[in-house]
Amino acid sequence: MPSSVIEITVNGSEEEFIAKPGTTLLSALRDTLGLTAAKRGCGVGTCGTCTCHVDGEAVMSCLVPVETINGSDVKTLEGTTPPEGLSPLQQSFLDNFATQCGFCTPGMIMAAEALLAQNPSPTREDVVTAISGNVCRCTGYESIIEAILAVGK
Amino acid sequence: MSAPTTEAGGFDVVGKPVQRLDAMGHVTGRTQYFEDYNPAGMLHLKMHRSERHHANLVEVDTSEAEKVKGVVKVLTYKDVPKNWYTILTLINVGYPEEVVLAEKKVLWMGEPIVAVVATSERAALEGAAAVKVTYEDLEPIFDVEEAIKPDAFPLKPHGTNYFEYEGHHCRRVRLGDVEQGFAEADHIFEFKYQSRPIEQAPTETTGCIVEPQHNGRLKIYSDTQACFFTLDNTALILDVPFGKLQVVGGTVGGGFGGKVDVTVEPISCIAAMQTGKPVKYVYDRYEEMQISSPRAAERIYIKDGVMNDGRIIARQCTLYADAGAYSRHSPYAATKAAAHMPGPYTIPNVHIDSWCVYTNRTPSSAMRGFGVTIGDFALETQMDRIARELDMDPLALRLINAYRDGDMKAHHKVAEGTALIEVIQKAADLVGHELPGELRALSSREGR
Amino acid sequence: MAILRGRGYAAVNYPTGMNLGGDPTQALVHATTTGNFVVSLSSVDLGQGLKTVAAQVAAETLGLPYENIIVDTADTDTGPHCMGTFASRGTHRVGNAVIMAAQEAREAMLEAAAEELEVDAADLETDGTGFIKLKGSEEKKIHVVDLALAAHFKLGRTIAGRGIFLKERSYPEPETGKMDPDSAQAHACTVAEVTVDDETGVVEVLHMYNVYEVGRAINPAMARQQIEGGAWMGVSHALYETTEPYYPVREHGPRDFEEYLMPGPADNAQMTSEIIEFPAANGPYGAKGIGEMTANAPIPAIANAIYDACGVRLTEMPFTPESILRGLDELRARA
Structure with a gap:
C-alpha cells in the first residue's frame, strides 16, 4: 500500500x-x-x-x-490550553491536587473536556463513565472526579 | 481531611499544602517525559525473547532478521562486553548471575536473546520476529519449596536455587528462644499465606533513548527511578569509564518500584555505540506486564505461641520470596522482610527465616512496600485470626502487643518514635469502636 | 442470598529508608544573580512530589518564599549523587541533604547581607517574604534580589551551599540478624468496611478509614495523595491484581489494562483520612517516609472485613469472587 x-x-x-x-x-x-x-x-x-x-x-x-x-x-x-493561564478544568485539576505523576493527566482532561462540551452539568455517574477508559495508577481517581465535577455547573 | 494533629509547628512553607511544582506542566501536557524527546534519525530497538521457561539454546539463527528491510543491526550476547552482571554489585551484594542477552540457556519465558535495531519500530518488530531459535527443553521449576529441595536441579552456575547470606540459606533473625516460648504458650496458631506476582503497572512504560554526543559520550534519557544506579551498572556492563555516560531523567510517569532495575539502558547504549545513532528502546504494554519484574509472589508461614490474655510470647515466620530467574533486588528485600518481621509488636521470642528463592519465571524485583506488603497481609490476617480464636477485640489484641519506645525489636534494635498505639486509638475513634479505659490510656512513650 | 456487611482492621509500621550499602543523597543550593535559589539534585520524582518537597524544605530553611526556589533534577552531570527513589527514602534523604545545603547557603546569604548592610550577620533574620532584615528594625533591610545582585557584581561573594545525608551501612549479623537497616518507622491503621455478595462472591469496599503517623507531613495535600492513592492500590491488590492468575502455573498472564484487572473510577470507596504527627528526631523537619506503606494495611483490613462479613478466611491474594464462593461452599459443607 x-x-x-x-x-x-x-x-x-x-x-x-x-x-x-x-x-x-x-x-x-x-x-x-x-x-x-x-x-x-x-x-x-x-x-x-x-x-x-x-x-x-x-x-x-x-x-x-x-x-x-x-x-x-x-x-x-x-x-485546549489558553495562551496565558489555564482553562477552568486545568485550574480545577490544580486546585484539587488531581495530578501525581501526570502521565494520565492529558488524556483525563481531554476525556473530561469532551464530556463537559456535551454535558455542562454532569453527574458523578456521567463523570465516572466519561473517564472509565482512562487508567490512573497514582490517585485512586477520587481527586480527578472531584476536579471535573467542580467545573460542572 | 482535617489538618494534621501535630506536636509543634510554626513553619512558613513546611506543613502547608502549597501547589505541586510539577502540576502546571502536567495539566498543560508540557511536562517532558523521556519519550517526548524525538531526535532526528532515531533507531528503534526490539527484543527477540525466549518462548520457553527453561531450555538450552541449540541454535540462534539471525540471518532472516538481518534481511528485513529497515533492520540495521542485530545484537547477540557476543556484542555485550560484560554480559554477566547483578544489579547490587555496586554495594557488594551478590555476584554476576544474570545475563544481558542469553548465551547458552534461557531461564524464563521472555528472557531476552537477540536485540534487533531498525529504522522504524515496525521493522524492529518484524526483525525480532524473524529470529529463529532452536530450543532443547529442560524441566522448569515453578514452586519455591520445590526449588530449594536438595535434589532440585540448580538453575544457575553458582549452584543453589536460593541466595546465600553469609553461609546461611536465608536471612535469619533470632531473638530469645522460640521453642521455649511455644512450650510455655497457652495456644499455638500456625497458618500459611500466599500471594501471586503483582505488576507495578505505571501508565508510562519502562524505556530509554540513548543519543551519542559530539564529545564521544552517550546521553541516556531514561525513566529510571535511580539515575546513578543506571549509570554505574550500565558502565560496568559496557566496560567503559563511568564518565562516558550521562543519565538525564527525574520526571517519571509512575514507578512504584518497576523502574529500579537496569534492563533497557545497557543494550540501547551498545546499539547507539555500534550505529552512531540515537536509539530508543521502550517496553510495550505487554512487556511492562509480563517482562518487567513484578512484585514477588510470597509464601509465608507464621507460627505463634499466645497466652490466654492475648500476649504473643513466641513467633516463628518462614518467608519464601519467589525471585524468579535472577536476583535483581530480591536479596535485599528478603533482608528487609526479615527486619520487618514479626511486625510492630513486642514479642520476646522470635525466629525468622527469610528466603530469596530462584524459579523459572520472570525475575521479580522492587515494588512499593518491597519485602513488606505481603508480610503485612500475613501478619495482620494472623492477628485477626488470633483475636477471633481467643474471642478478643482485634484492636485490643494489637494494643496489648504493640511495640513502644525503648522496646527491643527482633533484629536487636531499640525502638524509637513508635506510634502504633496512637494510630489504632485514632482509628477506633473514627469508626466509633469503643476501647476500655486502660487501652485508651496506653502511650507509645511509656515503657511496658 | 444476601449482601453481607463486615468491618476489618489492620495496623502496620513501615521503615523509612533501607540501608543498602551506605545510603547517601547529596544536594547543592546556589543563588542566581537575581535572587532565585536553585536546588540541584539527581533525584527522581515519580509523581510522589519529591521536587515539591525539596522546594518546600529549601524555602523553609533559607527563610525565603516557595516561589523563589527552582528545583533542577535529574542530570548526572549537573546534579550531585542520589541513590534513587525507592524504600520511602526520598523525602527523608533528599530533605535532609537540602536542609544542610540550604543552611550553608543561608549563612552565606546572611554574611553577604551583613557586609552590605554594615551590621553583624548574627543580628539578621529573614522575614519569609524575600527580605533579610536587622532583628527589631523595619528600616535596615535588603531584598534578596538586591542582595544577590550585590553579591555577584559588587561583593564578589558566592551564596551557595552543599548538603549530604548518609545513612551508614549496617552489616546484618549472620547468626542473629542484628542490624540497623532503617532511619525511622511510620505507622498506619486502616479500617475497611465491605459488603460481600454471597451469590456472586463480589466484594465491594464501601469505606476506608486511614490513620497515618508520618513524623511530619511536609505537604499535607500531597500526603493525602499518597494515603488515598495508596489505599486505592491496596484495594486493587486485595481484590484484583496479579500477572499470574493461576500461579504457580504461568499461563493466562494479562497483557494489557483490559486483562490486568484493577478497580475503575466507578468502584471508589469512600475515604476518611487522618494524619498524626510525631516528628522524627532525624527527619527533615521531623518527616518520615510515607510513599510505599499506603497500600499495605488495606489488604489485610479487607481480608479481615470479608471474614467479618461472611466467615470466609482468605489466605491467598487476590481475594477473587471464585475464592470467596469456594470458601462459602466449604463453610456450608462443614455446617
Whole structure:
C-alpha cells in the first residue's frame, strides 16, 4: 500500500503530511507534528493516556489510523490550553491536587473536556463513565472526579 | 481531611499544602517525559525473547532478521562486553548471575536473546520476529519449596536455587528462644499465606533513548527511578569509564518500584555505540506486564505461641520470596522482610527465616512496600485470626502487643518514635469502636 | 442470598529508608544573580512530589518564599549523587541533604547581607517574604534580589551551599540478624468496611478509614495523595491484581489494562483520612517516609472485613469472587 497525503486541522492549524499506511493518529501527533501532550501508555486502546478529540468526540488516538480521518478537526491538550493561564478544568485539576505523576493527566482532561462540551452539568455517574477508559495508577481517581465535577455547573 | 494533629509547628512553607511544582506542566501536557524527546534519525530497538521457561539454546539463527528491510543491526550476547552482571554489585551484594542477552540457556519465558535495531519500530518488530531459535527443553521449576529441595536441579552456575547470606540459606533473625516460648504458650496458631506476582503497572512504560554526543559520550534519557544506579551498572556492563555516560531523567510517569532495575539502558547504549545513532528502546504494554519484574509472589508461614490474655510470647515466620530467574533486588528485600518481621509488636521470642528463592519465571524485583506488603497481609490476617480464636477485640489484641519506645525489636534494635498505639486509638475513634479505659490510656512513650 | 456487611482492621509500621550499602543523597543550593535559589539534585520524582518537597524544605530553611526556589533534577552531570527513589527514602534523604545545603547557603546569604548592610550577620533574620532584615528594625533591610545582585557584581561573594545525608551501612549479623537497616518507622491503621455478595462472591469496599503517623507531613495535600492513592492500590491488590492468575502455573498472564484487572473510577470507596504527627528526631523537619506503606494495611483490613462479613478466611491474594464462593461452599459443607 502506498503512503497517503493527510490533511487534518490540528488545534486550529491546517496540517498536511505524508503518512505510511497504518500510521496512528497518536504517532502522527507525536512523531510527525511534535505534539507530545498525548501519551503512549499502552498502544492498544486500554489506558486512555492518548485521548484526543476528533470532530469533538473523545477518541483513543493510538487506535485511529490517521488515513481514516482525513479532513477531520483534531484537538489535543495543547489546543485546549489558553495562551496565558489555564482553562477552568486545568485550574480545577490544580486546585484539587488531581495530578501525581501526570502521565494520565492529558488524556483525563481531554476525556473530561469532551464530556463537559456535551454535558455542562454532569453527574458523578456521567463523570465516572466519561473517564472509565482512562487508567490512573497514582490517585485512586477520587481527586480527578472531584476536579471535573467542580467545573460542572 | 482535617489538618494534621501535630506536636509543634510554626513553619512558613513546611506543613502547608502549597501547589505541586510539577502540576502546571502536567495539566498543560508540557511536562517532558523521556519519550517526548524525538531526535532526528532515531533507531528503534526490539527484543527477540525466549518462548520457553527453561531450555538450552541449540541454535540462534539471525540471518532472516538481518534481511528485513529497515533492520540495521542485530545484537547477540557476543556484542555485550560484560554480559554477566547483578544489579547490587555496586554495594557488594551478590555476584554476576544474570545475563544481558542469553548465551547458552534461557531461564524464563521472555528472557531476552537477540536485540534487533531498525529504522522504524515496525521493522524492529518484524526483525525480532524473524529470529529463529532452536530450543532443547529442560524441566522448569515453578514452586519455591520445590526449588530449594536438595535434589532440585540448580538453575544457575553458582549452584543453589536460593541466595546465600553469609553461609546461611536465608536471612535469619533470632531473638530469645522460640521453642521455649511455644512450650510455655497457652495456644499455638500456625497458618500459611500466599500471594501471586503483582505488576507495578505505571501508565508510562519502562524505556530509554540513548543519543551519542559530539564529545564521544552517550546521553541516556531514561525513566529510571535511580539515575546513578543506571549509570554505574550500565558502565560496568559496557566496560567503559563511568564518565562516558550521562543519565538525564527525574520526571517519571509512575514507578512504584518497576523502574529500579537496569534492563533497557545497557543494550540501547551498545546499539547507539555500534550505529552512531540515537536509539530508543521502550517496553510495550505487554512487556511492562509480563517482562518487567513484578512484585514477588510470597509464601509465608507464621507460627505463634499466645497466652490466654492475648500476649504473643513466641513467633516463628518462614518467608519464601519467589525471585524468579535472577536476583535483581530480591536479596535485599528478603533482608528487609526479615527486619520487618514479626511486625510492630513486642514479642520476646522470635525466629525468622527469610528466603530469596530462584524459579523459572520472570525475575521479580522492587515494588512499593518491597519485602513488606505481603508480610503485612500475613501478619495482620494472623492477628485477626488470633483475636477471633481467643474471642478478643482485634484492636485490643494489637494494643496489648504493640511495640513502644525503648522496646527491643527482633533484629536487636531499640525502638524509637513508635506510634502504633496512637494510630489504632485514632482509628477506633473514627469508626466509633469503643476501647476500655486502660487501652485508651496506653502511650507509645511509656515503657511496658 | 444476601449482601453481607463486615468491618476489618489492620495496623502496620513501615521503615523509612533501607540501608543498602551506605545510603547517601547529596544536594547543592546556589543563588542566581537575581535572587532565585536553585536546588540541584539527581533525584527522581515519580509523581510522589519529591521536587515539591525539596522546594518546600529549601524555602523553609533559607527563610525565603516557595516561589523563589527552582528545583533542577535529574542530570548526572549537573546534579550531585542520589541513590534513587525507592524504600520511602526520598523525602527523608533528599530533605535532609537540602536542609544542610540550604543552611550553608543561608549563612552565606546572611554574611553577604551583613557586609552590605554594615551590621553583624548574627543580628539578621529573614522575614519569609524575600527580605533579610536587622532583628527589631523595619528600616535596615535588603531584598534578596538586591542582595544577590550585590553579591555577584559588587561583593564578589558566592551564596551557595552543599548538603549530604548518609545513612551508614549496617552489616546484618549472620547468626542473629542484628542490624540497623532503617532511619525511622511510620505507622498506619486502616479500617475497611465491605459488603460481600454471597451469590456472586463480589466484594465491594464501601469505606476506608486511614490513620497515618508520618513524623511530619511536609505537604499535607500531597500526603493525602499518597494515603488515598495508596489505599486505592491496596484495594486493587486485595481484590484484583496479579500477572499470574493461576500461579504457580504461568499461563493466562494479562497483557494489557483490559486483562490486568484493577478497580475503575466507578468502584471508589469512600475515604476518611487522618494524619498524626510525631516528628522524627532525624527527619527533615521531623518527616518520615510515607510513599510505599499506603497500600499495605488495606489488604489485610479487607481480608479481615470479608471474614467479618461472611466467615470466609482468605489466605491467598487476590481475594477473587471464585475464592470467596469456594470458601462459602466449604463453610456450608462443614455446617
